[in-house]
Amino acid sequence: MNTGIVVFPGTWSDRDCAHALSDVLGQPARYVDHREERLDDLDLVILPGGFSYGDYLRCGAIARFAPVMEAVTDFANRGGLVLGICNGFQILQEARLLPGALLRNASCEFRCEWVNLRVEQCESAFTLDCRPGQVLRIPISHGEGNFFADPQTLEAIERNGQVVFRYCAPDGRVTAESNPNGSLGNIAGIANAHGNVVGLMPHPERACEDLLGSSDGLALFRSAIHALDRVAV
């Protein structure tokens, strides 16, 4: 699986992603500059976390117009696998590749902590390896991850099975206490209608080694590898 990790000015989680892909999983990965216009060599594009363009105006609003985003949009529309993590999720929403928006955390606080995620569907390219209801322990690190969509959009996302992850208690119960940011429906991650584009606020790349407290994040990257195998068959 050839992975491209997009680096905007202000991206900060690019090396964590490269470490997870290359060093932990042994997969080829390269950095993609925000000015690049061709992604033909790639199977997976990751928009990593960070503060692209200083989060000025709105998180992801400026990055969305970087030259590389036209190529990312084409890549996604052709069925390429795209994973947006944290700021990358915000960018995918600004680019309208995923529905909804991410507001300031209800607490108005930056939250950097471990959370539990319940896997809601195993059809997306990044959850093929998971069981429905499986709980993943993965950290968050954000100030604006409060998922919002208008009632019609939210209803459509739920009905189409586009909710991929929800914040939950360690036993998988979706509770108000386990919601770290006020997200509607405890939504932590969603997919597009085809399941090839996924965005989530938590950082799977920071949970790929037991040494770091959890290796649950590997499930997303391994799923992507298997999704590509399926296509190849």
Place this chain on the structure above:
Amino acid sequence: MTYRAEVFVTLKPVVNDPAGLTIKGGLHALGFDSVREVRAGKYLVLTLDADDEDQARSRVEEMTRQLLANAVIEDYRIELKVPSPSGGGQGGGLRT
């Protein structure tokens, strides 16, 4: 002609505004109990060149739709300040 556009971007009424709620709490803590609601937003001032007022307005509208506001969560209002015809040269007065 140089125009000045003021763009007010606010969260839609249905969107929760944690910053506004926190500011309201601060005002209440100061004894301003009469405050029922605070909505926080953004205020942008653009100075731009355009042939006429219509062109300036439509350009700012387009800029706001594309970048300055996110229609999923935000509303906006644009106020265009046009150069006063009686301003008499540079630094002339502005009328709304």
